Amino acid sequence: MTEGQATRSTRRREAVSFWKHARALLWSWDFIVGLIAGAALGFLPVVSPKIAASLGGSLLAVSGVAAAIAALVLTAMTVLLSVYNDAYKELLARVPGGIAGTLEPYRIVVVVASLASLVALASGLAQPAMAGLPRWALWASAALPLFLLCWAILGCIQTVNQLVRHVTRNEDALIYARRKERAEQRIRVQETQPEDQGFTP
Numbered sequence: 001m002t003e004g005q006a007t008r009s010t011r012r013r014e015a016v017s018f019w020k021h022a023r024a025l026l027w028s029w030d031f032i033v034g035l036i037a038g039a040a041l042g043f044l045p046v047v048s049p050k051i052a053a054s055l056g057g058s059l060l061a062v063s064g065v066a067a068a069i070a071a072l073v074l075t076a077m078t079v080l081l082s083v084y085n086d087a088y089k090e091l092l093a094r095v096p097g098g099i100a101g102t103l104e105p106y107r108i109v110v111v112v113a114s115l116a117s118l119v120a121l122a123s124g125l126a127q128p129a130m131a132g133l134p135r136w137a138l139w140a141s142a143a144l145p146l147f148l149l150c151w152a153i154l155g156c157i158q159t160v161n162q163l164v165r166h167v168t169r170n171e172d173a174l175i176y177a178r179r180k181e182r183a184e185q186r187i188r189v190q191e192t193q194p195e196d197q198g199f200t201p
Contacts, residue, residue, distance in 0.1 A: 030154035038147020059124030066116035087177035109155040116148030
């Protein structure tokens with residue numbers, strides 16, 4: 001196989017892996033529920049003039065909440081990396097994706113929450129200029145940031161559950177590593193005992 005063929009084969013594998021990952025992400029329950037919730041909440045300013053009048057301030061608040069979620073998940077990533085012991089790191093290194101793979105859900109939530117913050121900020125600041133636009137534009141300006149926010153919140157719930165599982169497995173790996181070490185020590189002691197017993201000064 002030539003270098004060009006190897007490069008094309010690598011690119012095809014990367015493309016297939018990317019689309020599999022994207023399809024799994026878009027068919028996840030948190031994405032679907034977030035999409036439905038965002039679309040439904042986006043109709044509130046369309047049907048209620050009072051809500052539409054306060055939409056700009058509400059979206060700025062959404063921007064702040066989304067930024068706080070991103071900061072929270074970044075903190076969770078830091079905590080997760082700090083609690084990994086050597087035994088659990090060794091186990092993770094043997095599975096596909098390794099340690100970086102365990103951080104992928106956190107990275108996705110941070111990206112989604114950051115997008116939600118930026119889109120909500122832009123949409124909130126643009127509300128005064130959207131007075132004469134069609135209703136669908138008003139709906140879109142509310143639905144998109146709310147969808148991203150709902151997706152980030154639901155993703156945050158999943159990452160918290162994963163954090164708990166990783167902490168539990170990390171403790172189990174440490175216990176197993178200590179048991180293995182004690183077993184190896186006993187074996188070494190048993191191997192040296194016959195020689196000690198047969199030695200006469």
